[in-house]
């Protein structure tokens with residue numbers, strides 16, 4: 001097992017060229033490259049769906065798409081939270097969101113249409129669905145999360161990698177980015193519970209707005 005100590009990891013995070021300093025980091029870099037390939041694969045699949053859908057239905061089901069690889073320090077923090085050692089094996093088996101793709105749609109309906117179309121592809125395996133739209137988190141967070149497994153084709157083999165796909169509306173994305181920013185400031189707030197209550201109210205308003213916008217679109221069709 002290729003275990004990396006916290007000290008090595010700190011040096012890795014602070015070094016310009018980790019592989020030169022720590023040859024055992026090669027496998028970490030390799031793994032991150034595989035996740036990046038899987039993320040590109042899923043992003044391309046969604047872009048293909050967007051293009052074809054636009055041709056047939058004369059509108060784009062999503063407004064924007066963003067991909068990100070989890071940063072080494074966030075990977076470390078998540079492994080620690082799950083009480084897992086920093087090993088390549090634990091990265092693969094214990095974390096599902098190292099590669100993340102976020103799809104921002106205008107309408108709720110498009111979220112489910114896109115996620116169904118992606119899930120139906122025969123090289124995609126859906127490992128988990130967390131529907132925080134139908135069942136929002138207590139703080140008001142809403143999004144549809146899928147953990148999918150996708151094959152990447154390397155020089156001499158095929159490897160299956162996990163990617164987290166988050167679907168949300170523009171309004172949900174606005175709310176989530178504000179909530180994310182406030183999380184970092186929470187410790188310095190005088191009344192964090194008031195901020196949480198206000199955010200929850202905003203989430204409710206946004207939910208009502210998302211349904212209203214959908215109704216309006218249906219009237220226009």
Ligand code: 0O2
Pocket residue numbers: 070096097130137139141145175176177179180
């Ligand atoms: P980042 O910086 O976005 O990567 P699991 O991954 O299943 O072991 P977890 O993390 O509870 O456990 O899974 P969940 O609930 O599906 O959340 C995964 C991601 O959803 C988070 O990743 C956030 O991106 C987003 N998310 C979940 N809950 C909230 C929330 O209350 N507010 C906001 N703004 N985003 C949320 P990370 O790793 O936490 O962060």
